[in-house]
Amino acid sequence: MNAASATPPRTTPLCQAHRRLGAKMIDFGGWLMPVNYPSGILEEHKATRTAVGVFDVCHMGEVHFRGTRAAEAVQRLVTNQVGKLYDGRAMYTVACNPKGGIVDDLIVYRVGPEHFLIVVNAANIAKDYQHFVEQVGAKCEIRNASDETGLISFQGPKAQACLAPLTRAPLATLKPFHFLPDVEVAGRPVWLARTGYTGEDGFEIFCGAPDAEHLWQAMLDACVSVGGKPVGLGARDTLRLEARLSLYGNDLTDETTPLEAGLDWVVKFDAGDFIGREALLRQRDAGLQRKLAGFVMLGRGIARHGYPIHDPSTGAKVGEVTSGTVGPTVGKNIGLGYVPAPLARAGARLLIDCRGKPTEAEVVEGPFYRR
Amino acid sequence: MSENVPNDLLYTEDHEWVRQEGNLVTVGITQFAVDQLGDVTQVDLPNEGEVLKPHEVLGSVESVKAVSDVYAPVSGKVVKVNSPLQDSPEYVNEEPYDGGWMAQIELTNPDELKGLMDAAAYEEFLKEHEG
Incomplete structure (x- = not known):
């Protein structure tokens, strides 16, 4: 070191x-x-x-939002519907930038009508806090209680x-x-x-x-x-x-949108005028070019972050693995990666370049493991 | 860390071990390498008959968290590989110097062994390089 x-x-x-x-x-x-x-x-x-x-x-990281306009402030930041929360209820969501790229994935907890807690990823604490304060700091008190x-x-x-x-x-x-x-x-x-x-x-x-x-x-x-x-x-x-839960920095980034990441279930266009809404609406209406696909390896090999993904019918490189590992409980090697939308359908075949060895993989929908 | 470095073996800077028996050497990866990798889930072995030069890729060891190439410590022909590792890669974790061996190589040039470290030198190397 x-x-x-x-x-x-x-x-x-x-x-x-x-x-x-x-x-x-x-x-x-x-x-x-x-x-x-x-x-x-x-x-x-x-x-x-x-x-x-x-x-x-x-x-x-833990960031507290307090004040009469706290709910409005949080809703401006996140894509899911804050209004559906009640005291003691939490929800998964993302915060987007104006282009619809994901600033972070978050859990929002409603502590009270004027108090919300947002839990953010460790590597993003400084970035998120700055984003929160810049965007909605005038609406309510925002306190970073992470330390x-x-x-x-x-x-x-x-x-x-x-x-x-x-x-x-x-x-x-x-x-x-x-x-x-x-x-x-x-x-x-x-x-x-x-x-x-x-x-x-x-x-x-x-x-x-x-x-x-x-x-x-x-x-x-x-x-x-x-x-x-x-x-x-x-x-x-x-x-x-x-469990097919995304990892920020790998599967989700400032350059990927929640629609591409398969997180459309946390995007509620009717929730309010949240940051990124216009860009996401445009993307939804235009249709998605690429999607985050889950795959299981058919051949011997463990996909790793950054390995190239090829289209088997053309041989062309079409994407990269964003997460890949051994699935100890499912007994298969599994991974995620962004590929052109037609290749993200269940049953589609991909070729993962495992350090020079093209290895076949099959796209599957939903979690690899369900309890 | 309690290093496990048997005295009767030779070592490379890439954390392979070498056991000489006449004109043959057996090759595996060291306890240190195993500790770094964690649970090994896949081992790729060379083909029997393959001829390798020093530092050419002999195979690879893949754990849950990382993949690592294993290099030929000497030149020679691969005369035997430890095929059970294909189905039981955990032998590499459980007994790296025994059931976890990877390949047996027929030496082309026995003098190459002089370029490897003995146990004392490897322990010193671990101290210097890996803290």
Whole structure:
């Protein structure tokens, strides 16, 4: 490692806990994060699919919008319909630039009629905050609480059963994409959301940064008896890709639109005059030139970010892989990439150039894995 | 990190190990390389009969998170490959110096072995280069 060249990566409040667990740490988008623990990516993946995985996602950003015009401000920023939210309800959405390109993918939480929380990707905190303030800073108070907020994700089929002894919060009645502010877990004040990024049932727990380590340990202890494990970024990636959840920076960028990315379900043209609406309407009416396709490898080979995609009938390069990995639960090698719209249909064949070896792949619709 | 560097082997800067038995050498990747890669999910091996020069690609090892080429440490003809790795790539993780071997090469020029590192030199190399 050339340590002299760049500023050192930032650390989360759980950095020492990861080191004690023997994690392999890497610089991920400017953050020193565990890529895996000694049991390895495949075991961590399996633990999350069969029991519970505990994830440090403290690096993600939390931005609060407060004021009488907060709802209007948030709606100006995002493509999904903020008006459908009610207190304790969250939704997935994207924020776009005027060209319809994706600034970030987000979860918006309605805390109250005049208070919204937006959770943003770690690598985008500064960019998003600046965008938010520039665009709607006059409408309401916008506060970046990322540094003082911890976030731990607790995901898997046994998440509810394992979390129950730690809290009096009514987990059984907390529905997906709902959350409870001001509850306690392991004796610490938290916000408890039924959200995640793995394709499993699970919870995300917001806490004060100083409480993160206590909660992390309590959650690890609570799931160890069922085979729960701490899970690093490596398995986080295989889990999210099996569930076909997009990763900002790979599958979503400033240059790709939510329509191209298959996120048209979060674009509500009637929601209001959100940034990017005109460009997205034009793109919708003109028809999409390219789309994000999901594919399974038919030949031997693992697609990786940046590998060229060719049209088998012409041999021409038509796109690039944006995400690719082994799918440990689906038992196939899987990936995503932008290709011309006719090649994005289920059953279409692609040729992925795996380091000089053209390898056949088949386009499939929907998630690779469903629980 | 607790390095696992057997004394009876020779090593390359690309983290291959070499075991000499007369005119034959067996080649694999080191524990350090395995630790860097994590769970190996696919191994590509050369064809038996293939003739390789040093630093030519002998095969590749692909883990969940990365792919890494494996280079021929010496020149020679591939006389045998560890075909079970095709179906059981996890041997590379479980026993990199034993069941995880990749290919056996018939030496063209045994003097080339003098250019490789012994265990002490490789441990020193790991300390210097990988912190």
